[in-house]
Amino acid sequence: MGQLTEFFMKSTGGPPPHQEFSMPMMKGWVPRPIQPWLYVLTALCFQFSGGVYLGALDSIRGTTNFMIEDLLFLLYATLAGMAVYFPMLFRMKFRFTNQQLLCGSAIVLGICNVITMHCQSMPVLAVACFIAGMAKIQGTFECMSNIQLWITPRRDFAVFFPVLHIILLTAIEGSGWLAAWFGHHFTWQMMHVFTVGTMSFVLLTQALFCRPFCPMPQRLSLKGIDFQGALLICGLMLVVSYIVVYGDYFMWTDAIQIRLLIGVALLLFGLMLYGLHNYRYPYVELPLFTHRNVVPILMVTFFAELAFGAEHTMEEILYSEVIRLEELTKEAQYMWTLPGMYVGILLDLYWLKVRKWKIWKLFGIAFICIMFYAMLMYFTLEMNVNIEQYRLAIFLRGFAYAILSPALMWALDESVPSLEQFFMGLFVFNILHMYLAGAAGYGIYTTIFMHFLNENMMSFGQQLTLTHLDMAHFDIGGYIGHDFLHSMMMVTIKQVYGYVIWFALLLAALFLLCDIPAVRTNIRKVPRWSVYAIEYLARKR
Numbered sequence: 001m002g003q004l005t006e007f008f009m010k011s012t013g014g015p016p017p018h019q020e021f022s023m024p025m026m027k028g029w030v031p032r033p034i035q036p037w038l039y040v041l042t043a044l045c046f047q048f049s050g051g052v053y054l055g056a057l058d059s060i061r062g063t064t065n066f067m068i069e070d071l072l073f074l075l076y077a078t079l080a081g082m083a084v085y086f087p088m089l090f091r092m093k094f095r096f097t098n099q100q101l102l103c104g105s106a107i108v109l110g111i112c113n114v115i116t117m118h119c120q121s122m123p124v125l126a127v128a129c130f131i132a133g134m135a136k137i138q139g140t141f142e143c144m145s146n147i148q149l150w151i152t153p154r155r156d157f158a159v160f161f162p163v164l165h166i167i168l169l170t171a172i173e174g175s176g177w178l179a180a181w182f183g184h185h186f187t188w189q190m191m192h193v194f195t196v197g198t199m200s201f202v203l204l205t206q207a208l209f210c211r212p213f214c215p216m217p218q219r220l221s222l223k224g225i226d227f228q229g230a231l232l233i234c235g236l237m238l239v240v241s242y243i244v245v246y247g248d249y250f251m252w253t254d255a256i257q258i259r260l261l262i263g264v265a266l267l268l269f270g271l272m273l274y275g276l277h278n279y280r281y282p283y284v285e286l287p288l289f290t291h292r293n294v295v296p297i298l299m300v301t302f303f304a305e306l307a308f309g310a311e312h313t314m315e316e317i318l319y320s321e322v323i324r325l326e327e328l329t330k331e332a333q334y335m336w337t338l339p340g341m342y343v344g345i346l347l348d349l350y351w352l353k354v355r356k357w358k359i360w361k362l363f364g365i366a367f368i369c370i371m372f373y374a375m376l377m378y379f380t381l382e383m384n385v386n387i388e389q390y391r392l393a394i395f396l397r398g399f400a401y402a403i404l405s406p407a408l409m410w411a412l413d414e415s416v417p418s419l420e421q422f423f424m425g426l427f428v429f430n431i432l433h434m435y436l437a438g439a440a441g442y443g444i445y446t447t448i449f450m451h452f453l454n455e456n457m458m459s460f461g462q463q464l465t466l467t468h469l470d471m472a473h474f475d476i477g478g479y480i481g482h483d484f485l486h487s488m489m490m491v492t493i494k495q496v497y498g499y500v501i502w503f504a505l506l507l508a509a510l511f512l513l514c515d516i517p518a519v520r521t522n523i524r525k526v527p528r529w530s531v532y533a534i535e536y537l538a539r540k541r
Helices: 002-012 032-047 054-063 068-084 086-093 098-118 122-146 157-185 189-209 227-246 256-278 286-290 294-322 327-334 337-355 359-380 387-415 419-461 476-480 483-514 529-540
Strands: none
Touching: 032 098, 032 122, 032 157, 032 189, 054 068, 054 157, 054 327, 068 086, 068 122, 068 227, 068 419, 086 122, 086 419, 098 122, 098 189, 122 227, 157 189, 157 327, 157 337, 157 387, 227 256, 227 419, 286 294, 286 419, 294 327, 294 359, 294 387, 294 419, 294 483, 327 387, 337 359, 337 387, 359 387, 359 483, 387 419, 419 483
């Protein structure tokens, strides 16, 4: 694999400054200025695709028997497929041509979208969404790897990762809004029809403008890949996602199916560890975790996604259950994250590329923004508040997210020595970033929310007894009316955001202190008060 990495760096490495960027997979008559932009458009087509689209959540629930937990499980199946495929990207690029990879990904995504449009069987949909996630990341990687040197001729990841996230984050927010728009004006199936159309566009452009090209003259064999370990990891991820998504619905360990799945997860985890220790070429090499800063980066990723879980869960409860916004209005509200994301990406470029400052203080700034986001939501939450007043908070969470995502990927690249280990690191990073921490955050926040909501309702209901009714403290009209539950939910959301404020403040303080040399290295023992007194008297004399 070392020779393969060396060949990769020679064949796709940065050209000398006097040479012009070229794309050998393009046909000769295609004008050079539009060649990379064609692949940017193709990458956007892949990023706007997926298995299910939560932007049309209300429309899907209104025409099918799916619960919100079912749709979230399908979403996490898509994210799991994207995450688990990262170690394969490196090998697939040197086994197949660009046309085979892009056309294959487009065909698979088109078929998966036809299945999710017409099928209502959860096992079939879970498999289709998982495969769609793999095809989505394969198509995106093939496009971006071919124009990487156009973005940064020196292969500077301090530039590439922020620019990459412009496409990724635009598609994340834009696909949700587009799905809601189709669901509002037509039906939710139209988003799948649109995706099939974009995949047809990819096939057409590949046939017209491109030719088969592989950077490896002698194709790399897929032998030696730990497919057994990959299947174990896939099964473990789907089982864990089911547990955390449906855990609150089934009352966690009170349900026998949750207890059985916990046992299955532990068994799969043990088999996975056994394979990683004993297989000659495991799917993920355990020495990856011994490199400097890899484990801290993964911990930062996990804590950051837990903090962002409040946005995924609490805002959905606020807009859908309390304020009861229409889906298109809600997605239009979420679009205010995009300006914040673009500003955050510009800060990353300035911090990492121009100034080359230390990364820990940048993490601290991101968590400060998360804290201010939670504070704005905490102090703004009222029944009669206009939704426009939440836009600054939404801007701040977009700003914080755009700071952390490219910076963490850049830090991971700086921490691993080889290209193949970097892709393995991306696999573990994206398990936490896109999938595991987000799913765990949903389960944790929904459980905390229901616990506080029950406590608040019980506390309010104590004012009403069979023998005494304290009218000074009990509003019988409000209790009977529907506003009572909404008021209790609003109070509960504020309580959860209060905990997020303290959590983000603690992490921000930790990262800002880590950047102070006196705190990191020159820690002194604190003397007794008598020693202070003697030193003070000596100075006075």
